[in-house]
Amino acid sequence: QVQLVESGGGLVQPGGSLRLSCAASGFTFSRNAMNWYRQPPGKERELVASITSTGSSTNYADSVKGRFTISRDNFKNTVYLQMNSLQSVDTAVYYCNVHTLYIAYWGKGTLVTVSS
Numbered sequence: 001q002v003q004l005v006e007s008g009g010g011l012v013q014p015g016g017s018l019r020l021s022c023a024a025s026g027f028t029f030s031r032n033a034m035n036w037y038r039q040p041p042g043k044e045r046e047l048v049a050s051i052t053s054t055g056s057s058t059n060y061a062d063s064v065k066g067r068f069t070i071s072r073d074n075f076k077n078t079v080y081l082q083m084n085s086l087q088s089v090d091t092a093v094y095y096c097n098v099h100t101l102y103i104a105y106w107g108k109g110t111l112v113t114v115s116s
Helices: none
Strands: 001-009 010-011 018-025 034-039 048-053 057-062 068-071 078-083 094-101 103-106 110-114
Touching: 001 094, 018 034, 018 094, 018 110, 034 068, 034 078, 048 068, 048 078, 057 068
Parallel strands: 010 110
Antiparallel strands: 001 018, 018 078, 034 048, 034 094, 048 057, 068 078, 094 103, 094 110
8 A cells, every 4th residue: 555654844943944754655656756745724735846756857836946855765765855944934734745647645744833
């Protein structure tokens, strides 16, 4: 069965950094693009970053461009999200996601709270 398990969330001060990890299993990780989404309190879930299967190309939401970096390790079946210069607007539950042709799989999420 497909499993996506996020980790690395927590409380961080404004201007601080966190690195999120997503451990994947149950599918051929190296053949699929991976995504990070987030859902701030009271708001819709939004796409934050995407990375191609080989890691050759990445895309970011305008709101995080220049601050966040998505990467992957296909030997460890893990995708990462490095988050720098965090601000209160980045507070959200962050979700790891993979889209197949017909099915989208989601992790349970990890909470990132940016507060002083």
